[in-house]
Amino acid sequence: MAAYVLKRLGYALLVGLGITFITFFVSQVIPIDPAVAALGENAREEQIREFRERYGLDKPLLVQYGLYLQRLFRLDLGRSLRTGRPVAEDLKEFFPATLELALSAFLVALLLGLPAGVWAALRQNRPPDLLVRLLALLLGSTPVFFLAILLLDLLHRRLGLLPGPGRLDPFLLPPPRVTGMVSLDALLAGDWAAFRDALAHLVLPAFVLGSASAALLARMVRAAMLEVLSQDYIRTVWAKGLSERQVVLRHALKNAALPVLTLLGGLLGGLLSGAVLTETIFSWPGLGRYVTQSATSLDFPAVMGVTLLVGVVYSLLNLLVDLLYALLDPRIRYA
């Protein structure tokens, strides 16, 4: 088991290297000079030359890549061309906001998608099933920006039920930064007013971001459950006279969990890396916005840092999913 985990971590490292290689060379194909992009229209020739020297942009390509790898082994992701700060610092600043939002959205997806899928499977082709399928189709196909603006207008502007964009009411004092996740930080500081407000601020963006995943999950759970429910042993369990609750929770769900688990790993990864629109609309200072700004200003150290981080997180999530398989299915063993 330990050997297997180590081997997989080694693979993750290779994946990371591959990612840096591809992003680095893609960055060189773009016919725009990052120095000009960073310094703007009024920049002097000397400033541009100095900028190139400072960031090593004047060196040959392979040398630049070699230097990058060298620094990487010391966990130094280089300096952002746009912010002038170490990329690692920037990631530390922006990743917690994304993590907070992604985990909340994941929770939304689980809480909505899982029960809805089970319910629909148990009532196949009856009104509950049709309702779930219709909702899943609607939520899964509504563009994020549309849903976000619609809900903001309705629940925030017109009804005033939920707060608007941002992570905290601007008139509240933000809690001291510990984890960078405002809700958790407020909790740690024991600041209940800020905690409540931070949670309220999370509801809309988490729902908007998580809704498509919830829809996908509901359909997946439904399909997996239908397959399990039609099997002989389930009929036997029913025949034993167990209640629906016992049938579902004790016997069916566990067997339907394997394909769903695969999906969950991918979903969480997607939520972590695919929140650009949600973050923009809700003024959420996360990785998605950071990387779009970096990309538009050709800030490749930053783009590579984010890509690497997301790649590593994906690899780790996959590993986690594989390990959970073994936990759920005693037939699976890793050696």
Added chain:
Amino acid sequence: MKRGFLGLALTVLAAMGLAQDRTQVLVYGGDFTDLITLDPQVVYEFSGVLIADNLYETLVRFEGNDLSTLRPGLAESWKVDRGKEEWILTFKLRKGSRFSTGREVTAKDVVFSFERALALKGPGSFLFTEIAGLKPGATKALDPYTVEVRIPKTASPQSFLSILTFTIGGVVDSEEVQKNAKGGDYGKDFLSSNSAGSGPYRLVRWDRGSQVLLEANPYARVKPKTPRVILRYIQEPAVLRTALESGEVDIAEGLTPEALKAIAANPRFKVLRAETLRLQYLGMNMKAGSPFAHPKVREAVRYAVNQDELIQGLLQGNALKIQTFIPKGLLGYNPATPYAYDPARARKLLAEAGYPQGLEFELLVSTGICGGGVPCPDVAAKLQADMAKAGLRARIRAIANAELLATYRAQNHQMVLAGWSPDFPDPDGNATPWADYDARSLAWRNSYQDEVAAKLARQAALETDPKKRQALYKVLTERVLHQGPYAVLYQPAQPIALSAKVEGFLKNPMMSSPLWLVEKRP
């Protein structure tokens, strides 16, 4: 024990008071994503300058929208002497100005700040080194309240004084900064997200991508009318509008023209049109072999742009019609607009230049937003339609702004739609780049080599008598208007929406905003 509890209770009460009295907190919403540092000697981005202006004081400053009269800042008086080799500027500091650390501002801090600007070589440092010719060691403290600065005779003392109003001339607490310096960085890391100035506010915290919190500097000479300011990042215009309407922000910058129209009609809000010094223009490359090398073709282009329709239609009036290259608000502004839209006349000029069938060329535009908040391709489409009637057939090529700049800098364009803002509030901030080929700026990019214009620009830069200077700029702007490679289109205004409760808000043409003057009525 008891006292500790009382103290705690008071702190909690104070915090609750702050959290609740909304008239004491001003919230400014907009796209602040360009913010990368708040260090006065390094900052060069719009948002950074806006904030740093409220954290630091300069020796001299401009007041309100008037960029032609210098007023006392940290210096209560100053004089300019003509030395043998150099200009000698002497500043008398006023007593009793204090940093947010409580220390008094002295000549030593001014010297440190200026040397710091030279050592850090930030993006704005060329203002000191190239425009003013300032050298390390040229700034001296004669006594705790007197500073002497020497700049070469070739530099313009007027330009230097204007530059000193900019954040790069902001005075930092030298002791506080040196205490926090790391490995010879002059405290650059520290000041990028902390403040050590004598301005009306001090920086409390900056949550990147989310908000910036300012609080009244307890020692400041100037007490702000609103003790707390929050700048909130809101990028999406529709969301910004919602935030303004629901009272979550008091000031909103970056709304669409349609949203502004609706807001202006609502008595709970008002719209302010801040003047800018930006110019939107067409640049024509005059290099040998190009059709635009012929003066009559350039003349034809100037008759073929319909400025009035562009400004009233597309820009919804958010711009000023201008044809000369010094924007309104600076000394030397020339209101002449001799070119009216006249396609027939343009056609005739083209025929005289040897293009009776008209002319086809490429018009380079950015895919981004042009002055006045309108997408550049939309501006280009309007120009294309108007010019087509005169036989000037433009093929529009829309590319990313960075790529456009690279092409423009390499002189690889035929015609380009571009914007320009002066680096400092002085006519020379435009005159040299637009008229002097050797400055390797706009004149060079458009292959406009005119010795007479270049000489006029140099002469005007050094002239200290405002009247004579104005006369020189009149001659220069007229000359470039008729002979140069430009067709200036408009000077955009920047509309900002405010809650009607907000009084005293102002944004000057250099995009700085004295937030300490803003008051919020209940």
